[in-house]
Amino acid sequence: xxxxxxATRALFHLPEGVIYLDGNSLGPLPRAASTRVxxxxxxxxxxxxxxxxxxxxxxxQPARLGDRIGRLIxxxxxxxxxxxxxxxKVYQALASALEMVPGRKVILSDTGNFPSDLYMADGLVRTLxxxxxxxxxxPDQVAGAIDDSVAVVMLTEVDYRTGAKHxxxxxxxxxxxxxxxxxxxxxxSAGALPVDLRGTGADFAVGCTYKYLNSGPGGxxxxxxxxxxxxxxxxxxxxxxxxxxxxxFDLAYRPGAGIERMRVGTPxxxxxxxxxxxxxxxDQVEMADVRARSIALGxxxxxxxxxxxxxxxxxxxxxxxxRGSQVSFRHPxxxxxxxxxxARGVIGDFRAPDILRFGFTPLYTTMEDxxxxxxxxxxxxxTSAWDRPEFMAxxxxx
Ligand SMILES: *Cc1c(COP(=O)(O)O)cnc(C)c1O
Numbered sequence: 358x359x360x361x362x363x364a365t366r367a368l369f370h371l372p373e374g375v376i377y378l379d380g381n382s383l384g385p386l387p388r389a390a391s392t393r394v395x396x397x398x399x400x401x402x403x404x405x406x407x408x409x410x411x412x413x414x415x416x417x418q419p420a421r422l423g424d425r426i427g428r429l430i431x432x433x434x435x436x437x438x439x440x441x442x443x444x445x446k447v448y449q450a451l452a453s454a455l456e457m458v459p460g461r462k463v464i465l466s467d468t469g470n471f472p473s474d475l476y477m478a479d480g481l482v483r484t485l486x487x488x489x490x491x492x493x494x495x496p497d498q499v500a501g502a503i504d505d506s507v508a509v510v511m512l513t514e515v516d517y518r519t520g521a522k523h524x525x526x527x528x529x530x531x532x533x534x535x536x537x538x539x540x541x542x543x544x545x546s547a548g549a550l551p552v553d554l555r556g557t558g559a560d561f562a563v564g565c566t567y568k569y570l571n572s573g574p575g576g577x578x579x580x581x582x583x584x585x586x587x588x589x590x591x592x593x594x595x596x597x598x599x600x601x602x603x604x605x606f607d608l609a610y611r612p613g614a615g616i617e618r619m620r621v622g623t624p625x626x627x628x629x630x631x632x633x634x635x636x637x638x639x640d641q642v643e644m645a646d647v648r649a650r651s652i653a654l655g656x657x658x659x660x661x662x663x664x665x666x667x668x669x670x671x672x673x674x675x676x677x678x679x680r681g682s683q684v685s686f687r688h689p690x691x692x693x694x695x696x697x698x699x700a701r702g703v704i705g706d707f708r709a710p711d712i713l714r715f716g717f718t719p720l721y722t723t724m725e726d727x728x729x730x731x732x733x734x735x736x737x738x739x740t741s742a743w744d745r746p747e748f749m750a751x752x753x754x755x
Pocket of ligand 1: 442443444445470471473474513517542544545565578
């Protein structure tokens with residue numbers, strides 16, 4: 358273990374009295390992000406004005422930050438670029454991948470996938486018409502459902518509800534053997550566990566930066582295209598910043614070199630400044646250390662909750678290697694229980710219909726946090742403290 362997690366925790370702002378177990382949904386604020394963003398606003402936007410695009414390197418940031426994220430996900434240099442939201446990147450990757458498998462019209466995904474990914478796929482097949490279809494099967498049925506009608510296998514590696522992890526290498530190999538391509542969504546993988554895009558032979562991958570990578574609310578997504586596809590992938594969202602020469606203002610679109618063509622429009626400069634501060638922390642971290650620590654934290658939480666709260670049912674794989682960096686439990690009153698927990702300063706989240714979800718993020722989560730969260734949940738369950746009208750009222754975001 359070479360990563361000093363006491364040191365990394367000190368680099369985050371964590372409010373007094375809060376045990377934060379929701380970094381899988383929105384990472385906390387890296388202390389340096391406040392000053393980094395303030396500097397970008399005052400010195401770059403304020404004083405450089407339009408000159409910031411060149412002088413402050415704003416235009417190259419999406420590729421520079423892409424390379425830094427690339428190290429965490431086993432991507433080759435120059436294969437990852439930032440921009441837009443994850444839903445948009447899912448659409449882009451899918452559209453390009455589908456076009457590269459002529460004669461096949463099926464996108465295969467699973468029913469555990471995040472709905473937005475499925476909605477984007479549904480929107481794409483409706484636009485394409487002509488027999489294109491989205492097929493979903495249960496998560497454990499995916500490998501067996503890859504037949505010679507499938508053009509693209511689109512999966513989120515780690516299930517957002519249960520935390521169950523797909524075998525990326527095995528499914529990618531199976532897809533390739535059947536003549537299909539893969540699109541991997543790394544929303545709950547990037548910064549959560551080691552990913553080896555190059556080694557697994559993944560074709561396309563996408564992910565977000567505001568969860569484990571701590572870029573702040575609305576931080577940009579990323580997209581990866583394997584080098585062997587980089588010059589063949591046609592960008593479906595052919596915006597000017599993906600053009601070979603945006604400032605030639607040609608009327609005809611020509612895709613940029615390699616991953617640059619997956620850019621669409623103006624990048625979010627302020628948000629990238631926050632991400633840069635976060636990546637300064639990630640640059641000091643080994644993913645293998647993060648993984649070992651995250652499994653230890655999750656295992657301790659499972660043991661603690663199962664001993665203290667027998668009415669909660671484990672929804673995540675018990676074996677650490679089979680899950681991502683979160684642990685989920687089911688309870689019919691899950692929503693109210695989570696609100697009671699949040700009222701006590703223990704922040705996780707709720708996913709319909711009955712999932713209490715807790716993220717374990719070693720950069721700033723400690724064993725004391727686990728112990729404190731177990732004690733709070735134990736007290737809430739033992740006293741039925743969740744059974745109050747204010748904990749039943751559903752908020753817009755759960
Ligand atoms: C969080 C998440 C999203 C969110 O997409 P946005 O466009 O960034 O809102 C999409 N897909 C998966 C799998 C997610 O976990």
